[in-house]
Amino acid sequence: MSLEVVVLVLFGAALHATWNAIIKAGTEKSLDAALVSAGGAVAALPFLGLLPLPLPAAWPFIGGSAILQFAYFQLVAAAYRAGDIGLVYPVMRGVAPLLIVASSGYVLGETLSGGALAGVVTICAGILTLAFEARHGSRRAMLxxxxxxxxxxxxxYVDGIGARRAGNPVSYTLWMALLPPVLLFAWAFSQRGTRHVRVNWWRGLIGGTGSIASYGIALWAMTKAPVAMVAALRESSILFALVISVVVLKERASPWRYIAGGLIAAGVLVLRLG
Known part of the structure; x- marks a missing residue:
C-alpha cells in the first residue's frame, strides 16, 4: 500500500471519528444521524454533474448499500444512546475489519498473509480487552x-465491489450518498418531528461533509489496494475517537479503553504491514 493511500485513509479516519462524535454529542441521536446522512447528500449534489454516471453494473450495489447504510445509521444512534463513544466506537470499528479479513478469502478471493493473520489476533485481543470494561458499562451498547x-x-463488501465496477469510485460514492437520507428522514420524522432539524441543520452539514469525504477516500483506496487492508487501516479512527471522547466529550475512560485502543491500533498497523 503506497504512502499516499495510507495518509489519505488516515485523514479519512480522523473525519470519521469526528462525525461520530457529532452524533454522540447531540440530544436527538436518530435525527442527528439522519442530519449527518443528509449533510453528505447536500455536499455531494454540486459535484454530480461534473462526474460520469456509475456504470450500470454498479447500480444494484448502490441500492443495496442504501439499505445497509440506513441500518448502520439507526444502529449508530441506538448504540450512542446506550453507551459512551469511547466504548461503542472501538467495538463497531474494531470488529468490522476482523470480520472482513476473516471472510475476504471467500468473498473476494483475497489471500491472507501471515502478517494479516497476526493483525486479526491483535485486534481480537483489543476487543476482548474492551469486554472487561463492558462488565461495568452497558451490555446493550456492546450488543x-x-x-x-x-x-x-x-x-x-458491497461498496468495495460496487466502487470497482462503477468505473469511477468518486462518482459511486456521491450517488450512493443520495438514497440513505430519504429512508432516515422518513423514519426519524415519523418518530420525532422537525423542530430539532431546524435548529441543528448545521451539525448535519458539517458531519455529513466529513462523512462523505471519509467514505469517498476509503472507496477510492479500495480501488488501489485490497479491501480488507483498507478497511483495517481505516479503523485507526478508533484512536481519534478515544481522544475525542476524553478531551472533547469529557467521558471517563478506564485503563482498559487505553489498552484496548492501543491493541486495536497495533492490529491495524500489523495488517497494514502484512
Missing part, C-alpha cells in the same frame, strides 16, 4: 455495537 460491526462489514 448494538457488535450488530453494527456486522452491518459495517456487509456494506464494506
Amino acid at each position: 448494538l455495537a457488535l450488530a453494527n460491526a456486522c452491518v459495517i462489514a456487509s456494506y464494506t
Whole structure:
C-alpha cells in the first residue's frame, strides 16, 4: 500500500471519528444521524454533474448499500444512546475489519498473509480487552455495537465491489450518498418531528461533509489496494475517537479503553504491514 493511500485513509479516519462524535454529542441521536446522512447528500449534489454516471453494473450495489447504510445509521444512534463513544466506537470499528479479513478469502478471493493473520489476533485481543470494561458499562451498547460491526462489514463488501465496477469510485460514492437520507428522514420524522432539524441543520452539514469525504477516500483506496487492508487501516479512527471522547466529550475512560485502543491500533498497523 503506497504512502499516499495510507495518509489519505488516515485523514479519512480522523473525519470519521469526528462525525461520530457529532452524533454522540447531540440530544436527538436518530435525527442527528439522519442530519449527518443528509449533510453528505447536500455536499455531494454540486459535484454530480461534473462526474460520469456509475456504470450500470454498479447500480444494484448502490441500492443495496442504501439499505445497509440506513441500518448502520439507526444502529449508530441506538448504540450512542446506550453507551459512551469511547466504548461503542472501538467495538463497531474494531470488529468490522476482523470480520472482513476473516471472510475476504471467500468473498473476494483475497489471500491472507501471515502478517494479516497476526493483525486479526491483535485486534481480537483489543476487543476482548474492551469486554472487561463492558462488565461495568452497558451490555446493550456492546450488543448494538457488535450488530453494527456486522452491518459495517456487509456494506464494506458491497461498496468495495460496487466502487470497482462503477468505473469511477468518486462518482459511486456521491450517488450512493443520495438514497440513505430519504429512508432516515422518513423514519426519524415519523418518530420525532422537525423542530430539532431546524435548529441543528448545521451539525448535519458539517458531519455529513466529513462523512462523505471519509467514505469517498476509503472507496477510492479500495480501488488501489485490497479491501480488507483498507478497511483495517481505516479503523485507526478508533484512536481519534478515544481522544475525542476524553478531551472533547469529557467521558471517563478506564485503563482498559487505553489498552484496548492501543491493541486495536497495533492490529491495524500489523495488517497494514502484512
